[in-house]
Amino acid sequence: MxxxxxxxxxxxLGMFGDVGNVIALQMRARWSGIVASxxxxxxxxxxxxxxDVYMIGSGSTAGLRAVAEAMPxxxxxxxxxxxxxxxxxxxxxxxxxxxxxxxxxxGESVDGAGxxxxxxxxxxxxxxxxxxxxxxxxxxxxxxxxxxQLIGTFNPLVERIEGLSIESDGVSADGILGTHLHGPxxxxxxKFADDIIEKHTGVAVDQDDPRVSRATGAASHSRVALRxxxxx
Amino acid sequence: MLVAxxxxxxxxxxxxxxxxxxGSALPGWVVLxxxxxxxxRVMTRIQSDHAVPVAVVTGSNGKSTTTSMAVAIxxxxxxxxxxxxxxxxxxxxxxxxxxxxxxLGGTLxxxxxVLELDEAYGVQLADAVRPSHALLLNIQVDQLNRFFEPERVxxxxxxxxxPAHTVIVNDSDANTRSLGNQFAPTHxxxxxxxxxxxxxxxxxxxxxxxxxxxxARTPLxxxxxxxxxxxxxxxAGEPLAVRLPSPGVHYAVDAAGALALGARLLGDxxxxxxxxxxxxxxxxxxxxxxxxxxxGSPLTIVMMKNHPSLQAxxxxxSETPESLYLAVDDGTPDPSxxxxxxxxxxxxxxxxxxxxxxxxETRLAYAEIPTGVVEQDARTAFEAFGTNTSPKRQKHxxxxxxYEQMMDLRxxxxxMEIEGE
Ligand SMILES: [Zn+2]
Numbered sequence: 001m002x003x004x005x006x007x008x009x010x011x012x013l014g015m016f017g018d019v020g021n022v023i024a025l026q027m028r029a030r031w032s033g034i035v036a037s038x039x040x041x042x043x044x045x046x047x048x049x050x051x052d053v054y055m056i057g058s059g060s061t062a063g064l065r066a067v068a069e070a071m072p073x074x075x076x077x078x079x080x081x082x083x084x085x086x087x088x089x090x091x092x093x094x095x096x097x098x099x100x101x102x103x104x105x106x107g108e109s110v111d112g113a114g115x116x117x118x119x120x121x122x123x124x125x126x127x128x129x130x131x132x133x134x135x136x137x138x139x140x141x142x143x144x145x146x147x148x149q150l151i152g153t154f155n156p157l158v159e160r161i162e163g164l165s166i167e168s169d170g171v172s173a174d175g176i177l178g179t180h181l182h183g184p185x186x187x188x189x190x191k192f193a194d195d196i197i198e199k200h201t202g203v204a205v206d207q208d209d210p211r212v213s214r215a216t217g218a219a220s221h222s223r224v225a226l227r228x229x230x231x232x
Numbered sequence: 233m234l235v236a237x238x239x240x241x242x243x244x245x246x247x248x249x250x251x252x253x254x255g256s257a258l259p260g261w262v263v264l265x266x267x268x269x270x271x272x273r274v275m276t277r278i279q280s281d282h283a284v285p286v287a288v289v290t291g292s293n294g295k296s297t298t299t300s301m302a303v304a305i306x307x308x309x310x311x312x313x314x315x316x317x318x319x320x321x322x323x324x325x326x327x328x329x330x331x332x333x334x335x336l337g338g339t340l341x342x343x344x345x346v347l348e349l350d351e352a353y354g355v356q357l358a359d360a361v362r363p364s365h366a367l368l369l370n371i372q373v374d375q376l377n378r379f380f381e382p383e384r385v386x387x388x389x390x391x392x393x394x395p396a397h398t399v400i401v402n403d404s405d406a407n408t409r410s411l412g413n414q415f416a417p418t419h420x421x422x423x424x425x426x427x428x429x430x431x432x433x434x435x436x437x438x439x440x441x442x443x444x445x446x447x448a449r450t451p452l453x454x455x456x457x458x459x460x461x462x463x464x465x466x467x468a469g470e471p472l473a474v475r476l477p478s479p480g481v482h483y484a485v486d487a488a489g490a491l492a493l494g495a496r497l498l499g500d501x502x503x504x505x506x507x508x509x510x511x512x513x514x515x516x517x518x519x520x521x522x523x524x525x526x527x528g529s530p531l532t533i534v535m536m537k538n539h540p541s542l543q544a545x546x547x548x549x550s551e552t553p554e555s556l557y558l559a560v561d562d563g564t565p566d567p568s569x570x571x572x573x574x575x576x577x578x579x580x581x582x583x584x585x586x587x588x589x590x591x592x593e594t595r596l597a598y599a600e601i602p603t604g605v606v607e608q609d610a611r612t613a614f615e616a617f618g619t620n621t622s623p624k625r626q627k628h629x630x631x632x633x634x635y636e637q638m639m640d641l642r643x644x645x646x647x648m649e650i651e652g653e
Binding site: 015020024066128129130145182214219 | 373376377380381382383439562565566567568569570571572587588589590591593594595596597598600606608
């Protein structure tokens, strides 16, 4: 069984340890006997269309500018891959780039890949800090640092948020998990990594494997510690 | 009159805080409450009495070490120097430091001033300090909860350097090199760098949209070789052997920056061999690879502020730590960057501690690095570290800690002098 992961623009996007999401998918799959491959795609590279999971990370204004030229290619290939059933994990700027347009500080904007019906505008005040919330019935925690807000027609991914001035975060759509929860998103909330792995390989992550249970246990303690940090 | 009162009161507060076993920026804070422009007044007095050069050192990593090196170089040349102690790089820290030497009239008798400046506060302080020389070390991904984006830090650092006539830049960092290029038409720009073969993975500069375009500057000082604490620098083309206070390419780059600054501040009086021995005689700055005593054995403290500083310190490890303590607390508010760290230099961690202990345990689990104990309470955890480990192969234990845990640890072990005073 194999899991093919594409990491989009790791040099330009990934300011908040977003590679953690790739690591969580890769290691949890491997620990369950799945062959997991990771392919990094650069700004001038073609985007493979037959992968299982695409991860696109967060970035600064410079990062957004640097990937702008790749957006037409990404729009074409990612749309095809997504309609063929691929999962897209998008963090921060990477999530904004799934919409149709992202505004940049000095009035310029970057066209996005257009997978979701949304545009990103600048927030009056930057949103920074840890949060606790839930995805469906599952509690999630993570760290946010964002200067943008996403406006459009979509369902949020994280709801019932405590610790920050927002009620919800991100985008949940068929095959799309978009959020601002940075690199620790899947490592700290491994249930969602396991769901992705099982969906694409048919193999359930082996919760009895000591490596899996160590990571799952530590993640659970991390969520408790973060909630304590928030006074919850 | 008000200045005299502020100085006296500040000194009184300092005596009291010291008696209580502490030390802090509180005396400086009190002075600034009474005389908000205290720093500016003292600096104006220095600069008008006689032309004393004022150098500022800023950037993401290496400020404390480089400032100490520059001070050591100047003092070895017989100069009296005013500086802020390492970490005291906020306005109250600088005002606190001034209390020791300033007269009641607000006069400092010195030949030179070298200050490390926090990137954000430095913008406001640069107006008060009016630097003649600015040393720009690097712009790395650091404290994004405070700075948001590296681009903003580039702009802060540019504004700190703007009033100076001489700007000394790290040409191996794309961002500071780019600032050097911008300043070149209007300022005296001096470069220092590290040759590619010594830092094959680069110097962990932040991607702030500054490309790696080369420039025509010939660096005044280059790092040409690093072997642990022994480094060879090329100064004006001549090789110069320097022993670093702690091992690592990043400390060698700091030394190159300090030498370039020293050379510009001292002009004809600069003697590169005097400068080299001044650095070679230095002790490590607090927590930057310093060795203290714990459980009857040496303990090497490695402080990590952010991703680049931890990675640079891991790269500099000569061998895998045998007895390793890792403690990170809320002083590192968003630890997302731990997933960017290459942990291959570690084969295990004995004790993981601090309020971010479980975040780190999660990271270590995904890296398949075994851990002994995970305990959030640092006091309990450190005791367990003493009980569970005994230096054998290595004659010392190692602690990798963030700034706040480093300060707590030093205090706990009876190393009382407080940084940032
Ligand atoms: Zn955002």
